[in-house]
Amino acid sequence: xxxxxxxxxxxxxxxxxxxxxxxxxxxxxxxxxxxxxxxxxxxxxxxxxxxxxxxxxxxxxxxxxxxxxxxxxxxxxxxxxxxxxxxxxxxxxxxxxxxxxxxxxxxxxxxxxxxxxxxxxxxxxxxxxxxxxxxxxxxxxxxxxxx
Amino acid sequence: xxxxxxxxxxxxxxxxxxxxxxxxxxxxxxxxxxxxxxxxxxxxxxxxxxxxxxxxxxxxxxxxxxxxxxxxxxxxxxxxxxxxxxxxxxxxxxxxxxxxxxxxxxxxxxxx
Numbered sequence: 001x002x003x004x005x006x007x008x009x010x011x012x013x014x015x016x017x018x019x020x021x022x023x024x025x026x027x028x029x030x031x032x033x034x035x036x037x038x039x040x041x042x043x044x045x046x047x048x049x050x051x052x053x054x055x056x057x058x059x060x061x062x063x064x065x066x067x068x069x070x071x072x073x074x075x076x077x078x079x080x081x082x083x084x085x086x087x088x089x090x091x092x093x094x095x096x097x098x099x100x101x102x103x104x105x106x107x108x109x110x111x112x113x114x115x116x117x118x119x120x121x122x123x124x125x126x127x128x129x130x131x132x133x134x135x136x137x138x139x140x141x142x143x144x145x146x147x
Numbered sequence: 148x149x150x151x152x153x154x155x156x157x158x159x160x161x162x163x164x165x166x167x168x169x170x171x172x173x174x175x176x177x178x179x180x181x182x183x184x185x186x187x188x189x190x191x192x193x194x195x196x197x198x199x200x201x202x203x204x205x206x207x208x209x210x211x212x213x214x215x216x217x218x219x220x221x222x223x224x225x226x227x228x229x230x231x232x233x234x235x236x237x238x239x240x241x242x243x244x245x246x247x248x249x250x251x252x253x254x255x256x257x258x259x
Contacts, residue, residue, distance in 0.1 A: 014170075039199055043230075047202055108209065108212045108216065113206045116205060119238070124233075
């Protein structure tokens with residue numbers, strides 16, 4: 001089974017999104033994944049990456065931070081026709097799958113933007129799993145590819 | 148992100164080009180608030196060259212529609228690509244905004 005991927009570790013800084021974004025673009029180019037799927041992958045990764053920093057690391061006092069790293073991995077299993085995105089961070093426990101979903105039927109006046117990022121991840125991807133392991137958050141996001 | 152603004156009568160046409168994300172949302176917000184500060188009340192966002200939008204981008208769009216309606220103004224969007232359209236649909240923003248396939252149709256909306 002061929003399994004090729006991109007790996008990166010970046011610090012908790014929103015400016016590092018650019019680096020991950022380029023990894024995804026390069027990966028999709030190598031794997032001949034469509035522009036449409038690439039943009040979806042970039043979207044869900046931006047949402048989760050931003051979430052880790054703004055709801056995770058930035059809420060933690062500097063003394064309590066043991067590490068402010070974010071590990072990122074993207075792989076494609078040709079046999080399963082499936083992309084796996086894997087994020088690990090060391091911020092406080094945060095399970096996106098337990099978050100309340102926004103009411104997307106509200107009017108503009110009633111709408112809040114909160115929760116939309118995680119909602120987009122769930123809607124655009126096929127499956128997500130979350131685990132808290134040894135003081136770290138592990139999120140795996142799966143996307144099936146139709147060739 | 149490239150932002151181009153042209154005036155057609157009382158309508159400000161804001162063309163967005165590139166990526167509307169966490170990195171560029173501030174620029175778009177600032178530009179929009181400037182126009183609002185100049186007394187503009189009618190806005191067309193032309194998304195023809197917009198490749199990508201994330202929830203950070205949606206945040207600016209929500210701000211724009213709320214501020215515009217608060218002053219009894221009007222806002223319309225046009226030329227959304229498939230990806231941008233999809234994000235608007237999933238998030239329920241396609242029911243919040245008046246969305247048109249072409250700029251001309253968006254401009255018609257203001258004449259109605």
